[in-house]
Each structure stands twice: as C-alpha cells, then as structure tokens.
Amino acid sequence: MQNRSVFFVGLDAADKDLIEQWAAEGVLPHFAKLLGSSLFGDIEVPRGLEAGCVWPTTYFGLRPGNMGQYDGARLFDSKTYEHISYQPETDLTPPIWATLSQAGKRCAVVDAPYNYPVNNINGVKVVDRAGHVPAGGGNFLHLRTNPPELADEIVELFGPDPAEGKSSDYFAMDTVEDVKHFVDIYSTRIEKKTDMILHLWGKEPWDFFMSVFTEAHCAGHRCWFLHDPNYHSYNAELAEAAGNPLKEIYIALDKAIGRLTEAVKGDADAIVYLSHGMGPRHSGTRILDRMLARMDHQDIVTGSGWIMDMGRKVWRVMPEALRKPFLGVRNNVTNDGFQPNRHTRRFFEVYANDRTAGVRINLKGREANGVVEPEDYDELCETLQKELYTLINPDSGKPAVREVIKVNTSFDGPFGNNLPDLLVTWNRSHVINAIESPMHGRVNSEGLDMKTRTGDHRIRGRFFALSDAWQPCKLNENVRTEDFAPTIGKLLGVEVPVTDGRIIAALTQGSAPEAMGNNLRPVENKTRNIA
Template sequence: MRWWSWQRCRTAADGIERTKEAPLQKSPVIVIGLDAFDPCTALGFAEDGQLPNIARLLENGARARVCNPFGLYVGAAWANFTTCLRPDRHGFHCWNRIEIETYRHRLSPPRFDGFPTFWKTVADSGRRVAIVDVPHARLEPGLNGVQVVEWGCHDRHWGLCSWPPGKAKEIVATIGTHPVLGIPAITHEDFAPDDYVHRAGALRTAQEEGKLLDGLIEGAAAKARLLSDLLADEEWDLVVGIFGEAHAGGHQLWHLHDHAHPRFDASVAERLGGDPILTLYRAVDAGVGEVVAKAGPDALICLLMSHGMGPHHDGVHMLDELLSRLDSHHFGSEGRRSVSASAPLRAAIPGLRRLASRLGVPLSIRERVGRLLDERTFSTARARQHYFLEPNNYVYGGIRLNLVGREPDGCVAPEDFDRVCAQLEEDLLELVNLDTGRPAVRAVIRSDTRHRRSPRDVMPDLFVDWNREAPIERVSSPKIGILHSPYDGWRTGDHRDDGLLIVHGRGFAAGSEYPDIDMEDIGASIAARFDVALGDIDGRPADWLARNHEKDPAACMSSAIPERRNPAQAL
C-alpha cells in the first residue's frame, strides 16, 4: 500500500487541475482490456466453469454494461476510450474512407491531433503509467512511463514501436514477436494480420485454422508474460494492457463455434480440439489470471470487454451495387447522373475478385489492382451518383449523400437532403432476403440523430442496420430487381455493440451492478481517481467508478449518475 501527498496546485496550461491538502490512500489501477471478447459468450463460458479467473472477478467484483458509439463503434470504440471524446471530435471511425476531394478510397489512420490521451494527462500529473497495445493509439514520446504500440494488435497503423525507444527491442529479445499479430504487413500496415497469416487460398484449410489458433493461444500467453514483466519492473500508478487475440480469433474462427453458421464443420472443430473460441477464451482467461496475480491484492482491477462478436451476416458487400441501382432508378434520366459506362465492369468486379483469390493471385497484386480500379472506376461513379457507400467497416452499412456545397461534385441540394434520406430508407426497407423471405434491412438511421455533425466530417449520413439473422447474398425489390452477390470473404465473425466492465477492488461490493457507462467515460473516471481533470473532453467521470468508496460501498450505488445522453441533442 502506498501513500501519496500532494500540495495544492493548479496547472491551467495543460488543462489539469489537482487539489489535495492531505495524504491520499491510493491503489494502482490496472486496466486489462479484452478486445472484442464477446461478453455474452464469455458470461456463458464463465457460468459453465470454463473461465475460472474471469468468473472469480465476476463473483467478487462489480459490473456495468459498456455503451459504444452507435453505428461507428467497430472503429471508434477504442478511439473513444483513448481520447475520452466522441467520434465527431476525434474524427476516426474506420481505417478506410472516401476522400471528399477526390471520391477515392484512402487509408485513414487515426490522428487525434491536439487531443491528448487520458493516460498522457495522468502521466503529466506525476503518475507513472505503463500502456501496452491499446488499439489505434499512437506512440507518445516523453511519456512518464512506458508505452508499447502494436506488439500484438488486431488493428495496426504504425508498426511496433515503444517509449523508451529501446523497450520494443528488449521485449522482442526476451519474449519475441507475437506469432500472429506481430507478423509484418504484406501490403499495408493497416491490414489486420490475422486476415492473411496461415491462409494460402480464399479460405483456410483445417490445418491452417489449427495453426492460426495455436498462434493466437501462444500470443495470449506471451502478452500475459509481457504485462507481468512490466508489473514486476516497478510500482506503477496506472497500467493499461490489451489482449487482441479474441478479436482476431472471433473474425476468423467464429464458424467453428456457431453451430448454425453455414460453414460450421463439426469434424474440423474436433480436429482443433473442440470449440476454438472456447479454447482461445480459456487462453485469454489464463492470461488475465496471471496479470491479476502479479498486480497484487491492493490493485483496482478493471477488466474491460470492449465490444462483442457474432456471425458475419450483413449486406455491405453488395451495398455499392444496391446504391448504384437505386440511383439509376430514381435519377437515371438526369443525363450525366445516370449510370456510367463503367457499370458493367463494376458489376463484374466481385466475381473477378473471387476468381483471382481461387487462382492464388498474391494479395499484394490484388490490392494494387483494386486501388487502380477504384481510382479509375468507382471514384468516377461516386462523383456521378447522388449517394454512395461510405466505408464503415461491416456491421452497419454507411451511406454518404453527394451533397452540394460539401462534396466537390455534389448533386443533392441541401433542401432535398431530408427527402432523399427518407426515400433511401423506404427503398432499403423494401429489400427482401430471398433465402429467408424476410427483410434484409432492419432499420435505416440518420447519423445526425445519434452524432453531432460538421460540414467537414467523414461520417456516413445514413446507417444501414442489416437483419443479421442469416447470410445476405440474394436480395430483391421492385426497384432494384434481383441482386445476387455471394459473400466472398474469409471472416465469419463480426462485431456486436455492447461491452462489459468488471471492477474488482476495495469499495466495490461483490455482485454489484452499476449504471451503464459510455466508452469515453472510462478514462475520465480513471483520471478522476487520481484527482486529474482532463479538460475539454466529452467523457464525464462516472461517480461510481471515479470515487473511492472504501468505507461505504453502498454509497456508490446511491451516488447521482447523469442520465445517458444523445450527443446529437447538443446541436
């Protein structure tokens, strides 16, 4: 147990305010992040006794549902956590976007320019911090502590680096590189390594799936060792370490966990030793236990399951063609806005992509050809259309209107914005999944009802909430006819929105359930435990997490909790 004494001080320049007149009893805060570790699946495994360490934290700690930014959470969840901002402020929701000026696809690593991470502000207050593999986080030289970037992340942008600079080399020398998530990029650093490691063809063989699973299990054990070694180095004030293995395994191996998945194969699952998701979750659970044990009894443990995972059933792979057909139906008589001469090539591209994959054309060549086609074909079509697909990962489709005064070749007048959005909603809700006879789309939601917008942001204007109960490969409606576009990807799992935070330590009564917490509120709450205010952020400290209730745990439950907010109402 450590005691800290701080003099009264105020630092206006960096937005930090601290006031302390008496010694403060303080425990280290250890945040163990489980990236895309599905809470519902994990709770079921824990109840069955399969995850003993997580079950122990659940039994002896408190919990709260984590709410992620609607529609954008696949890319923005960890960005919200890092900056304590919402997507309209930090500006990142997808690794890929349409460049407004040219209508071309551009890789889009997060910048967060001018927005410090919450741990940097905590470190600037004099606390010692250790940060490992927070997805989408950039290196912060000069940090009061240690930071390791992308040793083992599903999401990558920068490559392995560290502060101090020699720390990364030390880790590689003692622990090695991550056997899956540390594999060098084939084309772009932004491409998730689990998409191409141990995959020679369009889909993995059973042997390749076994190699991938073994590598992820080995990686989870190595991550636990890395974090444990850091915890042994010194008495940190704040440690944040993220396990990325469940994210990678969920995308690649979900079909061998979900018995209802079209690609489920019991014989392959048996060759892998049973349910590979259970096997992988057990490995991560063992890593959690090792880190908790090394943290010691005085630590406050925050186990964060950022968001979930489920079957990869959506229609994003056909959304581009859907929008082209709808645009032609409604606006085909408007001359240059009609479907371009390149439409036949656009329609043929998915089949050509599948053929190239089956023929074993290297991914690097396919990627270069794809960029060339995008620049010469799709960008021209986007400039002609009244709306086009805005990359938003895959769970929620994204649609951007070609708006006069915002896009350079805009054709939707601002006064027609509402009408066009309403028409698109009607059109998409008419789509029928021919393989189930049920609607292909559950809802179409305007982003300005959920997020603050600005003229220069790159958000979609509309979110398409697919009916994800079954694969979507054949759809029809009176306006688009029949569209058959088989999903040709190798990912069989994709994200679900809600996360879970488990808190174990003094002042948190066993089994307590607390109000929902937004992802951007978590860092603000942790900083508040150190009496550090973060300045101009969107997140607000949740009283139950920010305050120390060691003497009266029940007081935490009765503390005032702000009502959940809809940020669009601020407009």
C-alpha cells in the first residue's frame, strides 16, 4: 500500500445527532455533504471515563489502565488525597505523532486536548492556543509551541485567544448581551483557528497533521439551557431573544470543516473526528460524596448556596492577576463539593466526570493513610455496588444510578491504581437535585454549583473519512477510540508497537486487518502511578 498524508481534524464533544438533525435542516451543508460522500462510522469511548479519557485513548492507542490518564489534565494524588494538575514535560507513553516522528515522519499537532509536552514531535506542536481547558491543568490557557518562536508568529498573524485564555465557565450567560458576546468569542475562535491551520498546513508537505476544535465542548456545556426546550431550566424568554447559541457554534464549525476539507482535497486523506456527544446535564456527581460520607458514618459539610453563587459571579469577572493570590482560598472554600477528611474515611468520591462519578477506596499500601485492608477490598467494593444500586432520585421516584462499574474488571493494567475503584453512572432521565438511600436517608445539592454547566457528555462519537480510496458508506460495526492510533500508523506505513487498538480495516484499503490488540506488551509503570 502506498503511504499517504493524513489530515485529522477533531471536533471535541460535537454531538453526532445534532449534526445529523441540523444537516437535514440545511443549516450544516458541509456536514450534509460528509454524510453523503464519506466513509463514516460511530465511535465507542471508554465506558464511564468518556469525558477526560476519550482524547488520551485516541492518540495513545491505549485503554485507561495501560496509560493512566483518565480525567483530562488531573490525577488523584494518593499522598495528599487531592486532585492535582497533570503536567508532564515528557509523555511516558508516546502518542501517535511521537511514534510517527521517530519513524521520520513530519507532523503538526494543534491543541490536542489534555496533552501538554511540546518537544515530542518532528515538526510543529501548538499547545493551548484555543482549548476547552488548559492541556496540563490549572486555570488559564498559556500558549506554548515547538519551535518556541512559533507562538509569536501565531499571535502576530492571528491575534491572541479571543477568550483570553479563560475556560467557558468564566463567561456569564444571563442576558442577551452575554449570549451574543459568548457566540462572538467562540465563532471568532473557530475562524481564527481555521486561518491558523491553513497557514501551518501550507508551510510544508506534512505526513500527519492534527488539529482539534473545542468550541462545541464549550458551547455544549454552557448553552444547553437555551437549546433544549425539554431541559428543566430551559430559559424560553432568553432563548427567544438571543436565539440558539449552540446552533450558531455548530454553523461556524461547519464552515470551518468546509474550508479545511476543500483545502486538503487531493493532498491528504482526511478524517473528521467527533470525539463524543452532548446532552442535558443531569448529574449526581459531587452529591454522591455526601451519601458516601453518610454511608461511612461521617458528618456532612455543606456550603452556603447564596454565598457560593455570589462568589462565583465575582470570580468570573475578576482579572487573572487578581485571581491568582486567591486560588488557594477558593479551592479550600469550594472544594469541588467533595467532603473533607478523606484520609480518615474508608471510601470517598473522586472526580471522573459529571455523567459518571468515581469512588476511591482508602486502601492500605496504596493511599498514604489507607485504612482498608487489601483482603477486604473486593468485599467492600461489592457492598458499595449493592448499596449504590439502591439509591433513588426522590424527584422522579426512579433509581438514581444506572450502572456501577468495578474498574479493575474493565480497565486492568499497570496504571490501574491511578483510576477510581468504582464508576457510578447516573440515570439521567430526570434532573438530580438529591439522592436518597433506604438505609441512610437523603442528601441534597445545597451549596453546590448546579447551574454553570447545563449540558453534559454523551458517550457515542463519530468519524468521517474522505479519500479517493474510500468508498462512501456507513460502517456496520462501531470502532473504538484506541483504534485510531494504529490505523493512522498503518496508513502512514508505521507500526504502533504497543496498543490496545485494532486497525480499522475499512480505512486501510483491504490490507490485512490484523488485531494489533494481540500485540499489546506490558508498559513499564515508572512515574505515572502517583501513589
């Protein structure tokens, strides 16, 4: 098979069903064209860890237990019992562009979510130009590039980040002016990034070019209450006056995809990658830790709701320079809704995502102050699973929990100790303001921020593949996020030596669809395990 150039453009958390709906309505003409002219299929993401794990599994080609990065740019530190920013200067597992670079391929990567190093590439790397959250953790995006002087070139040609390095959570969405300001910022971001991608694409004949747009992720979280009339806090009055900002962002992304696919046509095989979707935010994450504390016979600490709401409004408008001295105070006061004294508890909530909460066992020999004996671990997990399945959403009268996953049975591997022990997926058929246990009573969301984000992740993604070599059709079987790294390697004539993924045969023109997952070799657990 002749080696080709691969152009991979990601749309982080762009929902495939919304795209189909709006393409059918005629407002997304370039996606409508993709649906009729590409080879496309649906993508399965790691169950329970979709929000922060979809991108690392995509470019490492490994399941969470074999690479350990499960919550985007954060890890749980079993020494301090806190979530810490994950900011490695060098990847312990090579992402696909590092493997390609080692084989002599020229690569360009722009805003790969949650990937911080800039020196792991034979070519160009841009980090935190316009991401959803900082790639290596923290509160603000800080542009870093390889080569370093590229950062100045980007700012000179395309200006600074229109969002000023801030997460979308920092923008108010209370008035028509707020909404229009939000749409203007993120539409401009999309346009400027498209300009930048085309500029970098024209610099040389790249073997592999990857860039990710995160605006659907930002808008999905913030704008669902103006999009979905069935959402419990849908603001009909504001939606009538301001329109549908989520649709506006998708229209801007559609234009970007049209420009990019036309620009690379004939020069590269193009893959448009929708990582996972968006839907209404109905979550018991953070509330769960109150129930876990109750189960462990601990007192429950709650904040004052109106004080927290006022503080968040002040925080959003405070300049970055003024925020920095107060970060420690903010983190101690808000504490993400989690209960204190983790080191004395048998189990507690750790953040996984809002669709699925994580539970950590305070295990002797792993946690710094572990209290649970290793021989009691399995029995305690089983007991917790049974109790979690009894939880009820009192507002709906239905079970609050859809599924409880014991992680070491689904994501085993050398980095398994970095992951939560249990994953608790919520029943999202109804808003969750409280959860109730037959044995332990009711806990509610008092003092928690349940309003800033109104949209949340769905687990299914989609990809579109455009090339003269690929016949337009829809695959009958789903592919997995970890399948793309070995597939891209195959397209470029480079073997990915350590992977859980399988080559997507439909994209390799009939080449042997060998199961690369059978070639998985143990990954040395060096420093990823923070315990």
